[in-house]
Amino acid sequence: MSKAPQKKKNTAVHLAAGGIAGCCEALACHPLDTIKVRLQLAKAQAKRGFIGTGIAIVQKEGFLSLYKGLGAVTAGIVPKMAIRFSSLEFYKDQLRDKQTGYLSSAGVFLAGLGAGTTESIMVVTPMDVIKIRLQAQRNSMTDPLDIPKYRNAFHCAYVMVKEEGVSSLYKGLGLTVIRQGTNQAANFTVYEFLKSKFSEMQPTAQSLPSYQTAFIGLISGACGPLFNAPVDTIKTRIQKNPSTENGLIRVVKISKNILQTEGFFAFYKGLVPRVLRVAPGQSITFMVYEKVYKALSDLNNPITADMTA
Secondary structure, eight states: OOOOOOOOOOOHHHHHHHHHHHHHHHHHHHHHHHHHHHHOOOOOOOOOOHHHHHHHHHHHHOOGGGGGGHHHHHHHHHHHHHHHHHHHHHHHHSSSSSTTTBBBBBHHHHHHHHHHHHHHHIHHHHHHHHHHHHHHOOOTTTTTTOOOOOSSSSHHHHHHHHHGEEEEETTTTHHHHHHHHHHHHHHHHHHHHHHHHHHHHOTTSSSSOOHHHHHHHHHHHHHHHHHHHHHHHHHHHHHHSSSSSOHHHHHHHHHHHHHHHGGGGGGGGGGHHHHEEEHHHHHHHHHHHHHHHHHHHHHHHHHHHHOOO
């Protein structure tokens, strides 16, 4: 797939580009993630679709309730994106042929799997747990007397550690690793494959136009949620409620309960808003990242920028 080693990227520029891209993605797509979580937590008798769920949240809790948990997400966006892209490049470098610099699609898949696993352990799991606790609260943000248990992301983390211990922030770690690992493996494999094909069709272009990068990100971003939805649903149920049970026991118990009380398709609750959340999110992330990284790199290398202008 990749025939030569990539030029080593500036870490500071990389961090800034990833952080800006991640914040843009979170601000644009977070309401769909809140709807997805509510659908995944809904019992069998709740028959609302994702539009109906969104309308119900706004009517009962206020529009800003769609952004519950956003603080937890944005607080972790910069380190998450920095870890994702920098660890991806590290794993790709390790997997390249040392003589030719060639990296196969399988190599990209493994690098994406490694990047997803790394970000899960370092950032995503605690961020996800806090986000889900906040999103699951059904308090009205338009009523000042309706005081929730968790006031914001930092307060949520404090209360959880105080009441349940530090380990509570890592509930569902194994499932998060599986979800993020498979997400990023599929995401980067498809993204790099399509990017190489688009580049081959435009051999004189210095870089792909933003609309093409956005389109490729949209397609690649939809791949992960389509085949790991059950993992995400079980993970959400585990992370919502406190428990001292062994992780594997919880997975088996929750899976069995879903099958017996809600049926097999309950594992796919929230799939539509999740695809609608993740796919455009990746589209925005890749488009903004590529654009910002190029702009910041040109500022750091004015001579190169003049030559390519």
